[in-house]
Amino acid sequence: MTAVDIPRWDELSVDTLPDVPGYRVELVNGALVLTPRAGQPHQRAARRLLVELDRVADRSGWEVFSPLRVRVNSRTDREPDLAITTIRGRHEAVPVTEVLLVGELISKGSVVADTREKPAEYADAGVEWFLLASETPAGWTATLYQLGVEPHEQVDAWGGPIADGRYVPVSHGQPAGQLVLPDLFGITIDLRTLS
Incomplete structure (x- = not known):
């Protein structure tokens, strides 16, 4: 029998795999x-959130993608629901150093990954902004987190700080309410539009 030397996944480009x-x-x-793609309500909310964030990106020279492969490190490529990058144009995988904001919309099967694993990976890599949205019976809710800032007492966010406290909530929108993004972004998102 002949042994076959199979390269490790971190030596292969995930982008060369056939679409599943x-x-x-x-x-x-x-x-x-491999994770099942989210259903239509999730996809619709991600698309509508992308449209809102795209207004900011255009005037700031950024690009918004949904989804986009983000190269977190040599052994981890993530595909967040949306990402704002500092580079324009389509790329196979964007280095995490070029990512300004990552957004995840929680699905039934992704609660642990979206609220614990991914934020920790993005925080380790230095992504400054993390947006987490979740659908509730009363409508969509969303929280914007910032890396390495002092906690804001007035923000009553779902779950409080995440990624071992490294991401701190700076803005929170109640279900079917509004999410006010700070000056860097300078917009308010009506969460009712995500449904």
Whole structure:
């Protein structure tokens, strides 16, 4: 029998794999992870959030993608629901150093990944802004977190600080309310439009 030398996943480009219809393909700590794509309400909310954020990106010279492969490190490629990058144009995988904001919309099967694993990875990589949205029976709610800032007492966010306290909530929109983004972004998102 002949032994075959199979390269590790961190030595391969995940982008060279064939598309797997209905699944998101990510590389997590060297393991290939396939996750079912989110349903239509989730996709609609991500698209509408992208449209809102695109207004800011255009005037600031940034680009918003949904989804986009983000190269977090040599062993991890994530595909967040949306990302704002400092580079324009489409790329196979954007280095995390070029990512200004990552947004995740929580799905039934992604609660742990979206609220614990991914924020920790993005914080480790230095992504300054993390947007987390969740659908509730009363409508969509969203919280904008910033890396490495002092906690804001007035922000009553879902779950408080995340990623071991490294991401601190700076703005929170109640279900079907409004999410006011700070001066860097300078917009208010009506969360009712996500439904």
